[in-house]
Amino acid sequence: MTSLKQLFGGDTRQFGMIFALLALVVFFQIMTGGKTLTSGNMMNLFNGNSYILILAIGMVLVIIAGHIDLSVGSIAAFAGIVVALVMRDWDFPWYLGIVVGLLLGALIGAWQGFWVAYVGIPAFIVTLAGMLLFRGANQFVGQSNTVPVPQEFRFIGAGYLPEIGPDLGYNNLTLLLGFALVAAVIYNEVRTRKRFAKIGAEAPPVWVSVVKMTLLSAVILYATYLFATGNPGTSFPVPGLILGALVIIYGFISTKTIIGRHVYAVGGNRHAAKLSGVRSRRVDFLVMMNMSILAALAGMIFVGRSTASGPFDGVGWELDAIAAVFIGGAAVTGGVGTVVGSVIGGLVMAVLNNGLQLLGVGADLTQIIKGLVLLVAVAFDVYNKSQGKPSITGMIMKNFGNKGKPELPTATETVISNDVSAR
Amino acid sequence: MEHHKILEMRSITKEFPGVKALDQVSITVEAGEIHAICGENGAGKSTLMKVLSGLYPHGTYDGSIIFQGEEVEFKDIRSSESAGIVIIHQELALIPELSIAENIFLGNEPSRNGVINWDSVNSQTLELMARVGLREEANTPVKDIGVGKQQLVEIAKALSKSVKLLILDEPTAALNESDSQHLLDLMAGLRSKGITCIMISHKLNEIEQIADSITIIRDGKTIETLHVKNDGVDEDRIIRGMVGRSLESRFPDHTPKIGETFFEVRNWTVGHPAVADRLVCKDSSFKVRRGEVVGFAGLMGAGRTELARSIFGRSYGNFISGEIYKDGELVTLRSVPSAIKHGLAYVTEDRKSLGLNLLDDIKTTTVSAALKKITRGLVVDNDQEFVVAEKYRKSLRTKTPSVNEGVAKLSGGNQQKVVLAKWMFTDPDLLILDEPTRGIDVGAKYEIYGIIQELANQGKGVIVISSELPELLGISDRIYTIFEGAITGELARGEADQESLMKLMTARRKTA
Numbered sequence: 001m002t003s004l005k006q007l008f009g010g011d012t013r014q015f016g017m018i019f020a021l022l023a024l025v026v027f028f029q030i031m032t033g034g035k036t037l038t039s040g041n042m043m044n045l046f047n048g049n050s051y052i053l054i055l056a057i058g059m060v061l062v063i064i065a066g067h068i069d070l071s072v073g074s075i076a077a078f079a080g081i082v083v084a085l086v087m088r089d090w091d092f093p094w095y096l097g098i099v100v101g102l103l104l105g106a107l108i109g110a111w112q113g114f115w116v117a118y119v120g121i122p123a124f125i126v127t128l129a130g131m132l133l134f135r136g137a138n139q140f141v142g143q144s145n146t147v148p149v150p151q152e153f154r155f156i157g158a159g160y161l162p163e164i165g166p167d168l169g170y171n172n173l174t175l176l177l178g179f180a181l182v183a184a185v186i187y188n189e190v191r192t193r194k195r196f197a198k199i200g201a202e203a204p205p206v207w208v209s210v211v212k213m214t215l216l217s218a219v220i221l222y223a224t225y226l227f228a229t230g231n232p233g234t235s236f237p238v239p240g241l242i243l244g245a246l247v248i249i250y251g252f253i254s255t256k257t258i259i260g261r262h263v264y265a266v267g268g269n270r271h272a273a274k275l276s277g278v279r280s281r282r283v284d285f286l287v288m289m290n291m292s293i294l295a296a297l298a299g300m301i302f303v304g305r306s307t308a309s310g311p312f313d314g315v316g317w318e319l320d321a322i323a324a325v326f327i328g329g330a331a332v333t334g335g336v337g338t339v340v341g342s343v344i345g346g347l348v349m350a351v352l353n354n355g356l357q358l359l360g361v362g363a364d365l366t367q368i369i370k371g372l373v374l375l376v377a378v379a380f381d382v383y384n385k386s387q388g389k390p391s392i393t394g395m396i397m398k399n400f401g402n403k404g405k406p407e408l409p410t411a412t413e414t415v416i417s418n419d420v421s422a423r
Numbered sequence: 424m425e426h427h428k429i430l431e432m433r434s435i436t437k438e439f440p441g442v443k444a445l446d447q448v449s450i451t452v453e454a455g456e457i458h459a460i461c462g463e464n465g466a467g468k469s470t471l472m473k474v475l476s477g478l479y480p481h482g483t484y485d486g487s488i489i490f491q492g493e494e495v496e497f498k499d500i501r502s503s504e505s506a507g508i509v510i511i512h513q514e515l516a517l518i519p520e521l522s523i524a525e526n527i528f529l530g531n532e533p534s535r536n537g538v539i540n541w542d543s544v545n546s547q548t549l550e551l552m553a554r555v556g557l558r559e560e561a562n563t564p565v566k567d568i569g570v571g572k573q574q575l576v577e578i579a580k581a582l583s584k585s586v587k588l589l590i591l592d593e594p595t596a597a598l599n600e601s602d603s604q605h606l607l608d609l610m611a612g613l614r615s616k617g618i619t620c621i622m623i624s625h626k627l628n629e630i631e632q633i634a635d636s637i638t639i640i641r642d643g644k645t646i647e648t649l650h651v652k653n654d655g656v657d658e659d660r661i662i663r664g665m666v667g668r669s670l671e672s673r674f675p676d677h678t679p680k681i682g683e684t685f686f687e688v689r690n691w692t693v694g695h696p697a698v699a700d701r702l703v704c705k706d707s708s709f710k711v712r713r714g715e716v717v718g719f720a721g722l723m724g725a726g727r728t729e730l731a732r733s734i735f736g737r738s739y740g741n742f743i744s745g746e747i748y749k750d751g752e753l754v755t756l757r758s759v760p761s762a763i764k765h766g767l768a769y770v771t772e773d774r775k776s777l778g779l780n781l782l783d784d785i786k787t788t789t790v791s792a793a794l795k796k797i798t799r800g801l802v803v804d805n806d807q808e809f810v811v812a813e814k815y816r817k818s819l820r821t822k823t824p825s826v827n828e829g830v831a832k833l834s835g836g837n838q839q840k841v842v843l844a845k846w847m848f849t850d851p852d853l854l855i856l857d858e859p860t861r862g863i864d865v866g867a868k869y870e871i872y873g874i875i876q877e878l879a880n881q882g883k884g885v886i887v888i889s890s891e892l893p894e895l896l897g898i899s900d901r902i903y904t905i906f907e908g909a910i911t912g913e914l915a916r917g918e919a920d921q922e923s924l925m926k927l928m929t930a931r932r933k934t935a
Contacts, residue, residue: 202827256803264780335782
């Protein structure tokens, strides 16, 4: 991953992953005879997977810091039932329900973060305990019943952007969103190039930027078209909107803020980070706490979509989220991974699921295929890393015309000179 | 006793790319003697032993090894062990959770059809423990016995493999006085049973006490072999052999501009992080003046790093007592961030595991200890990051195609420059450099020395911890010596030489 990051730079690498995802979409579009890229199916895909993708955002930070969280499914379920109950029994309005859910997530996260960061119990154990604990708490509080949520609350899980303005046959807000995104992509690319020029850094060739912008814009515009032309009353789904906002916020935090840098530093080399003045325990605490808040949010979105909270909500979510993160290029040993990569990893799984369903492949075979995809994707990464080559997405990018700088021979020299120093 | 050679290593030459670690080294060991190998850190002792034990297999070095009259070509450690050569490393290779008996027979379990014969294991263990004078239950986990006894378990393990030549690398480095004495007695006992020992040690008094002959290695070459009985060897004689090289001009010219004392440590006492009653720093006091390069001389394990890291925000050991004064004021540095805030910087001796995140690139590393300086509001300014990294790349002449390169790809010297840049960017008043030139080639060393002097010229205090005495003598304005956690001496630039330092580094404090 590192070598890849050096060869192509962070942005381009993510671009490569998008490319892999697109290839998958095209494959299923052809195999299903055009059933994949329809308005209805795309909305389904987003609605049915946004909560897993939101979990993947939190999970990648946990995994970068060198931990894991197995309790997210149970926490989502617990938050869901508590929110459903306060709205039903105590007549809380929907927005206060959301606040209660997020606070509960923070509280649970603080509890887990305390054990991981300040007592020093491995996150695997703490969250395994949490998985049992909060599943039990869900069933205890809800008495294993299904509790419905009010209509307004369902908006966050199953709502769409409203119809506003003149009727042009499209959903206007969705159109606006799409155009704004394209503008942002172009503005961002131009600005980056200008910055590079200003500080004298080496920018990628112009044609790479142009191809990148064109492709991204085309994808966004096509998606906009799909979402804006769905059945009446449908448009871009609200969970997708929440997901998009979270990707931008967490992408920003992880790459552009001190705390984000510290998460990578702690995961990359905890001792070195400590000796550089990073308060590693606080980092551990915060990533665990953040994960639980996002889990609570995911739980609420799911409840909103399924109109009720039940005793078996969120079973197995942790595994889907973890799989997404690793397909997205994170390292088991910590220190490596990106928010965007994980979301794309999650989308790969989602598209695979969806496409196989459309093809009429049974749940049994779907699981087998998903398992193999996870294994092969990570194995490919590991193999290439051991060979000093870029990862799977890097290989795709290579054929895409980027020329990698040759590896410097210094790596082996360093090893040997260290050997000498040890004599 | 009839003298015959058990081992002869002839003209061993071992090269690493760019470095000749061993150059025509020859050594002859008589059967039934204790043969000490002496030399400064980095002289080539351990490399020689790695060649002998097969860790560097036959074919990767030139020269020949004759063991018990036959030329041998060891492929790996297993083949040297089956010939009867066992090496006990400084870092013991025991498994803490397993019992003494299990450790002794690990990989060599008496068994039938894969089933371990525990009766045989236990009875043999008792026998072996008696031979090495270890009084413990055979089923005690190794983690529950002290380092001294663990050393004995290692020797028992060697004996179980019917060892003929036992190599001990710094056997007493981690032991206290009485454990060391027991070990030396045991070695003498083994000698009387006809087992030959090669011992690598920095403790010259022990060598003088027990060794029959001494081979001195310096800069990868054999200097001489001394026979203790015939040659009338004492510590001074060994030191002269170890350091007697001419000092070339390996250091940039420098006229120090020394100001007043601004940093002072008083009565610093720190306990070992794991062993309750062991002290790693004993009542140490020292001071640093502005613009001064202060050397800390001491052998490996003397407590230099422990002292430095405990001062740097208590990042090592259990703080017991002591005071730090900076610019005349008492400061309490409870954590690394507070140490950094008070203008301290610590460059670790262990770059790879404590100094760098090898996943990071140069620019990320450069700013990692002072991120706040390039952060506006919440946002880390990537442009400034690049600009800062570029500035240091140019001023320190780091050899890299770009600051976007990963630090893992850099050579040792360039990695060290990146680490130095990282700490220079925190704008410290006092830099503590722990073995700043370890694993760095000569040319890069010269540049690092230049950087150190430049930092001192800017009015900063620089502490340099080093095992290489010529280096300390070349760059320090003043040198403290450390032995077993205590400061044993202080020498100004003019009065220090290698012999006086070595004496202070290897002897207990003479005055109370």
